[in-house]
Amino acid sequence: MDILYIAVNILVFLLLAPLFEGVIRKITARVQSRQGPPVIQPYYDLLKLLGKQNLSAGTVVFKFAPMLALASILGVIVFLPLGYQANYLTKYADVITIIYLLTLGGVSVLLGALSSRNTYAAIGSSREMITMIMVEPVLAMTFILGAVKVKSMGIAASISSVTAGGYGASVIVMMAAYLMALQAFVGRQPFDIAEAEVEILEGPFIEYSGPNYALFKYYLILKQMFYAALFVIVFIPPFKTGWYGADVLIQMAFVLVVFIGIALMGATHPRLRIDQAQKFYAVLIAASLAAVGLSVYGI
Amino acid sequence: MLTIEEVKTRLKNKYQSAVKKFEQPYGTRLYADIDKSKVREISNEIIGMGGRYLVSVGYDNIARDKTLGLIHAFSLDRDDIFVCLRTAAPVDNPTFDSITPDIPNAGWSEREYMDLLGMKFSGHPKPKRLILADDWPEGVYPLRKEVPWNLMPPPAENVAYQLDEAPEGCTTIPVGPFHPTLHEPAHFAVYVDGETIKGCDYRGFMVHRGLEKLCQTQLTYNEIPFVAERICGICGSVHATSYSQAVEMAAGFRISRRAEFIRTIMLEIERVHSHLLWLGVAGHLIGFDTIFMQAWRVREAIMWFGEKLTGNRKTYGMIVVGGVRRDISPELKDELLGILKTIEKELVTIHKAIVGDSSIHRRTKGVGRITTDETRLWSLVGPVARARGVDIDTRRDHPYAAYDEMRFDVPVVDSCDVWGTVVVRILETFEAIKIIRQALDTMPAGPTMTEFAEDIKPYQHAITAVEAPRGEVVHYLISGEENRPERWRVRAPTYPNLQGVPAMLLGDQFADLPIIIGSIDPCFSCTDRVVKVDIRSGRISNLTGGELETISRAKKLAGR
Numbered sequence: 046m047d048i049l050y051i052a053v054n055i056l057v058f059l060l061l062a063p064l065f066e067g068v069i070r071k072i073t074a075r076v077q078s079r080q081g082p083p084v085i086q087p088y089y090d091l092l093k094l095l096g097k098q099n100l101s102a103g104t105v106v107f108k109f110a111p112m113l114a115l116a117s118i119l120g121v122i123v124f125l126p127l128g129y130q131a132n133y134l135t136k137y138a139d140v141i142t143i144i145y146l147l148t149l150g151g152v153s154v155l156l157g158a159l160s161s162r163n164t165y166a167a168i169g170s171s172r173e174m175i176t177m178i179m180v181e182p183v184l185a186m187t188f189i190l191g192a193v194k195v196k197s198m199g200i201a202a203s204i205s206s207v208t209a210g211g212y213g214a215s216v217i218v219m220m221a222a223y224l225m226a227l228q229a230f231v232g233r234q235p236f237d238i239a240e241a242e243v244e245i246l247e248g249p250f251i252e253y254s255g256p257n258y259a260l261f262k263y264y265l266i267l268k269q270m271f272y273a274a275l276f277v278i279v280f281i282p283p284f285k286t287g288w289y290g291a292d293v294l295i296q297m298a299f300v301l302v303v304f305i306g307i308a309l310m311g312a313t314h315p316r317l318r319i320d321q322a323q324k325f326y327a328v329l330i331a332a333s334l335a336a337v338g339l340s341v342y343g344i
Numbered sequence: 345m346l347t348i349e350e351v352k353t354r355l356k357n358k359y360q361s362a363v364k365k366f367e368q369p370y371g372t373r374l375y376a377d378i379d380k381s382k383v384r385e386i387s388n389e390i391i392g393m394g395g396r397y398l399v400s401v402g403y404d405n406i407a408r409d410k411t412l413g414l415i416h417a418f419s420l421d422r423d424d425i426f427v428c429l430r431t432a433a434p435v436d437n438p439t440f441d442s443i444t445p446d447i448p449n450a451g452w453s454e455r456e457y458m459d460l461l462g463m464k465f466s467g468h469p470k471p472k473r474l475i476l477a478d479d480w481p482e483g484v485y486p487l488r489k490e491v492p493w494n495l496m497p498p499p500a501e502n503v504a505y506q507l508d509e510a511p512e513g514c515t516t517i518p519v520g521p522f523h524p525t526l527h528e529p530a531h532f533a534v535y536v537d538g539e540t541i542k543g544c545d546y547r548g549f550m551v552h553r554g555l556e557k558l559c560q561t562q563l564t565y566n567e568i569p570f571v572a573e574r575i576c577g578i579c580g581s582v583h584a585t586s587y588s589q590a591v592e593m594a595a596g597f598r599i600s601r602r603a604e605f606i607r608t609i610m611l612e613i614e615r616v617h618s619h620l621l622w623l624g625v626a627g628h629l630i631g632f633d634t635i636f637m638q639a640w641r642v643r644e645a646i647m648w649f650g651e652k653l654t655g656n657r658k659t660y661g662m663i664v665v666g667g668v669r670r671d672i673s674p675e676l677k678d679e680l681l682g683i684l685k686t687i688e689k690e691l692v693t694i695h696k697a698i699v700g701d702s703s704i705h706r707r708t709k710g711v712g713r714i715t716t717d718e719t720r721l722w723s724l725v726g727p728v729a730r731a732r733g734v735d736i737d738t739r740r741d742h743p744y745a746a747y748d749e750m751r752f753d754v755p756v757v758d759s760c761d762v763w764g765t766v767v768v769r770i771l772e773t774f775e776a777i778k779i780i781r782q783a784l785d786t787m788p789a790g791p792t793m794t795e796f797a798e799d800i801k802p803y804q805h806a807i808t809a810v811e812a813p814r815g816e817v818v819h820y821l822i823s824g825e826e827n828r829p830e831r832w833r834v835r836a837p838t839y840p841n842l843q844g845v846p847a848m849l850l851g852d853q854f855a856d857l858p859i860i861i862g863s864i865d866p867c868f869s870c871t872d873r874v875v876k877v878d879i880r881s882g883r884i885s886n887l888t889g890g891e892l893e894t895i896s897r898a899k900k901l902a903g904r
Contacts, residue, residue: 073633073634076634077633077634077636077637077638078637078638078641079637164515164516164517164518165517168517168539168854234631234632235631235703237631238855241631241855244525244854244855244857244858246523246524312633312634313634314632314703315627315630315631315632315635315701315703315704315707316630316631316632316707316855317703317706317707318707318853318855318856319539319853319855320539320853321706
């Protein structure tokens with residue numbers, strides 16, 4: 046049974062992530078008084094890209110970077126205790142593994158971008174790198190907050206015990222920091238700085254097209270769903286019904302709510318400049334550190 | 345306040361025989377024939393009187409006295425006077441003193457005539473090619489009468505535009521010729537240190553269509569308005585009005601008052617839709633697409649009305665020499681009033697949202713900063729100047745059409761940055777709505793077209809300015825024989841404003857580049873009026889066409 050849960054994790058993510066992306070696009074369109082594309086448009090986009098000719102900048106790294114990115118995000122997803130069920134693999138890894146794998150995904154984007162030797166990709170990568178370095182601590186602190194409470198770095202233990210003992214000051218601060226970092230995690234306004242279409246034309250991805258780009262796109266929307274799901278799993282208290290399927294569905298309903306929030310936030314903000322964003326991230330890091338500090342004292 | 349007589353006396357007393365003749369065919373225009381050697385001094389004198397440099401006009405006078413003519417036009421904004429300094433140099437040695445060292449905005453005009461007429465300007469700080477394509481052969485000057493309008497000379501080999509040297513330690517980021525920030529082709533080589541802009545070089549005029557030459561050789565007075573309005577994709581009526589006024593002025597002819605009112609309404613309709621368009625684009629450029637979509641939705645109503653009124657979605661085909669082609673019926677008047685009411689209401693909402701949004705302030709305040717003095721020095725115009733404390737507006741300073749009867753405010757702010765241009769443009773839209781309402785209310789009855797009684801005398805000079813949404817448009821016309829202009833020079837507002845952009849970019853972040861270039865509401869098609877230019881993707885390299893082809897093919901194969 047434990048092994049089956051792994052398959053469920055992957056299937057749920059692969060199938061629903063484009064749908065949530067579609068929800069974002071639809072809501073953005075409604076805010077902008079537009080009709081918007083059908084919610085299932087992202088599936089079409091991916092299929093269409095997969096059917097196109099693969100253009101390469103010629104290096105091996107350029108070709109493998111998208112696969113590495115997709116593989117690493119899938120690697121993260123399998124460990125997730127979806128439906129409050131730890132699966133067969135969860136116990137073999139700890140939160141450090143998750144952080145490493147997430148970073149690996151980001152690094153693949155950088156490698157692919159830099160191997161294309163495009164000026165815009167280079168600017169995009171440097172912005173992406175700054176974003177990664179500055180928002181990752183918020184994620185790490187979230188895990189550590191749980192780890193401090195149960196004195197374990199295990200995934201299931203640390204993730205599910207952040208809210209154990211109720212919503213103290215530390216949890217509230219951490220939750221706020223996470224929510225504010227969410228737009229940066231998923232690369233949406235006001236923090237879509239690395240891709241900034243009108244300045245650097247999608248930055249790191251400028252040279253990508255066809256199936257390679259489809260893999261990156263899939264990576265991005267999976268990553269986006271991962272961060273939204275992680276918020277739900279960590280900060281929303283469990284509604285255990287006893288049926289695994291129902292639990293997963295309830296969680297997905299919450300994820301949808303998080304996505305609506307992301308869409309509204311994105312549609313009502315302009316893009317910040319990287320120097321302005323850095324100041325903002327610094328505040329978030331300080332807040333998340335404070336949250337862990339508070340939790341050590343049991344607040 | 346100076347009167348035209350005082351200007352004449354001052355010039356006469358100070359420069360004596362260097363000022364040969366004055367011509368004053370129209371109350372507010374002064375044409376002075378001056379000696380070539382005193383061009384720079386007298387230009388500075390006019391600037392000293394409070395003059396503002398507009399444009400230079402070069403023309404071929406070889407057939408009549410073997411000279412190339414050059415005119416520097418200035419506006420004395422406080423006194424409602426245009427001063428045009430006319431001079432000439434023999435065609436075998438067409439050298440003039442450059443006025444660019446004192447009046448930097450003349451830089452492009454002078455470069456234009458180096459390219460197009462083969463003039464030389466001693467002391468010009470940057471005598472590079474501006475307009476002609478890189479592969480246009482040396483020694484062929486397209487604006488000279490001897491060159492046919494459709495000449496296609498064999499291209500010169502192995503030539504490429506040499507960008508300015510990048511400052512030490514800087515990377516060059518190519519922006520253009522095709523880039524989402526630029527909605528038309530133009531090329532900025534931006535020199536950045538990290539993400540801070542340290543300089544930039546501009547190579548534009550890639551869509552120069554040779555309109556001036558075409559109209560001077562192929563079309564007639566009455567046909568030109570339809571080409572003039574196609575100079576710009578937005579300000580159609582502006583160019584058509586400005587041209588028509590110049591012809592009417594050269595003919596010494598007045599159109600009916602009702603036609604003047606309708607022109608005023610058309611110009612203000614254009615301002616409303618242009619500013620809404622800009623607001624949307626500006627939102628898009630700072631990554632705020634909701635403003636983009638909402639502003640364009642609000643704008644749509646007036647576009648539909650434009651189609652009803654003129655037969656074109658854009659305000660084309662309405663203004664001709666002698667008046668306007670269509671009347672505004674009482675039904676259309678009511679409909680327009682209704683549309684304005686809706687637009688005003690929705691614009692108030694958008695205005696409030698923008699003023700209350702701190703993140704927009706963060707992206708626009710202190711960005712693209714230049715001082716009021718620099719703005720004056722560079723002779724910038726329109727909302728770009730008014731956002732930097734320069735109180736100029738042709739509608740008020742040199743009234744034309746029915747603006748002498750309109751009551752309106754000219755919004756001026758002194759924040760000296762991009763935010764200022766946002767505020768100025770929004771406030772101007774409200775003013776434009778106000779003007780349309782007044783014009784509709786007080787429009788007198790009468791014919792819309794007036795026929796010319798007699799032919800236009802040749803070699804009459806006329807200069808007119810119209811306040812376009814982007815700033816002031818200047819048209820200079822010398823009437824000719826054969827029922828067409830001898831010389832017609834158009835200066836769109838982007839022409840001076842684009843020259844000020846490098847100063848605005850200096851020291852700002854690369855992420856601010858789109859909104860800074862966007863803040864002047866650049867219109868490259870207006871600025872480029874004459875030849876296709878081919879430059880490489882922007883990297884400084886000397887690839888030949890064949891090499892480029894080989895490389896791109898190899899790249900394609902590698903991906904298979």
